[in-house]
Amino acid sequence: MNKNDYRDMWVFIEHDGETIQPVSLELCCEIRKIADAAGEKLVAVVVGTLPESETEKLMETGVDVILRVSGTGYGYFNVDAYANLFTVLCRKYLPTAVFVGGTINGRDFAPRFACRLPTGCTSDATELVWDPKTTDIEFIEPAVGGKMMAVITVPVMRPQVGTIRPGTFKYVPTGKRPCSVIEETVDFPEAEIRTRVLDFKADDFDESLNIADADVIVCVGNAVKVDSLPKYRELAALLGGKLGCTRPVFDRGVLPFKLVIGQSGVVVKPKLYLSFGVSGAVNHVTGMQDSGCIVAVNKDPDAAIFKYCDYGIVGDMDEVCEQMLRHLRR
Template sequence: MSKGIWVFIELRNAKITNSSYELLSAGRKFADKLEQDFTAVLFGYNIESLTDAIAQYGVDKIILADDPKLEKYTTDAYATVLTDLIKAKQPETVFYSHSALVKDLAPRVAERLKTGVATDCIGVEISDDGQFKFTRALYAGKLFNQVYSPHARPVMATFRPNALGVEDPSGVRNVQMEKVKVQLNLENLRTLVKEILGKVQNKMDLTEAEIIVSGGRGMKASENFKLLEELAEVLGGAVGASRAAVDSGWRDHSNQVGQTGKTVSPKLYIACGISGAIQHLAGMNSSRFVVAINKDPEANIFKIADYGIVDDLFKVIPLLTEEFKKMQA
């Protein structure tokens, strides 16, 4: 097995995701430490112009699969092309960001390669014997475990967005570009994406946002989420919701944070009128700072909050928005 670290670059709306930049930042450092080649793998259609931005992160190689059949993600096409590439090139390690797409893709690739995949990792270190050791959160973040793969190759892992952090690009090295000829038998592609329809309530993807302002049942009505949208706008963040708010029809399910929603780890999570049920905490308790606004001083959310405001959110949120606006001005 030849050595080498690969990162799978993901696109959303034809742009490289922030979590892909995290992989690029971390991957270069690991490759230097292990003295291995560092490769970025990019799939899509008409995407060659994106390779300039990738090259800035000091990759040794970019594998580019630029083909109309890869324009929109389908399980069969992506899993086939990626599996074939890994079989042919035999990298030692493949990293992905833990997105909805990768949750579908990585386990399939792992199964076809008869290897494992450490999912939703929130940390990673290299042991003295050169093994990657991944940290994962279990039981809604109550427990952490460390996993590693002593034998199966490639080592594969998916990282929770914001877990690794983006660093400034380390600069272009002598990058080699490999354009892959995509060979797919159309008869083996069981799905064809014709159109993507989506309700967009957030300009920013929740899982990628560095700041999230989330509302729960305490928001009382759909129209009151305007307060959160205003605060999020000022802070450059996105709006999330508890399941109670989603079940009440106030927000789309794509906004739901928690066990049956999205897992987020922003730098700042502002929970407004959210009690802090274990299923909600499961989706946000790896946030760097948590601010809770709740009129009940006994609310569970205060147990994990770094800052708590015990008051009526309808009074506090407009004040916060005003203050942040003043600071920015």
């Protein structure tokens, strides 16, 4: 295998026929910068058709090429057709890297086509760095329970495949560039798809559980008492924000998993992040450290969270919360 035979960086554009998954657009914005540094093209791989408005949004990220694929087998997401498709496309076009959003679908098919090619796949990266000396991508992610950051490369194989956690990068489109469209047809025999959609039920969507885009987050840690939760909910509401939590709060069955912030939960970037009784473990911090302003309340002056905050308050969380409520209610 000669690395020099491989060119261009691909982003898989996950969509439901109407809307592109935010992570795909976030990735296009980030990979645009890396592709520029590497002198390569940014290629968006779209399976099926997108509404014009979504194609516009995609082009605003500065993609150079849209590789549009049609064919049988892609009527709904299934790992058999998608893993086969990317194996076929990568063998034909030889991209240097393929970036896939770390969604349920992305995590399912990316390692499978990487294995078939065969090449390396890094799962759940939270940072990407292009090394000009080696021309390798460094996929960086928390490891050993968040105690260290692992830098993973695929130094001898191509393409370099990776899934990237949603919310890791920002959607900051840099504007349209001249963009060409390549049409491809790759059929997958539908009889070989091992799953069948019998019924479709939309998730009952509770907007209060969607914290990824909240401007203000009040995050409660393991020290929270169940009886005190209404206080923190009220504080979040008065600030026009939402409640979030650390992993142990979910483990105790106090709040749902969708509110967990961190490595195994959601990555958030609110304008204001207020934490109460949160120790500041790396697994949590990786999910909130890019917040605009971080305020931490902890009774332990040596708590790690104070290393990451703009304002630290040493004190009892319930007392501090009540004082804040008194001011805000006025």
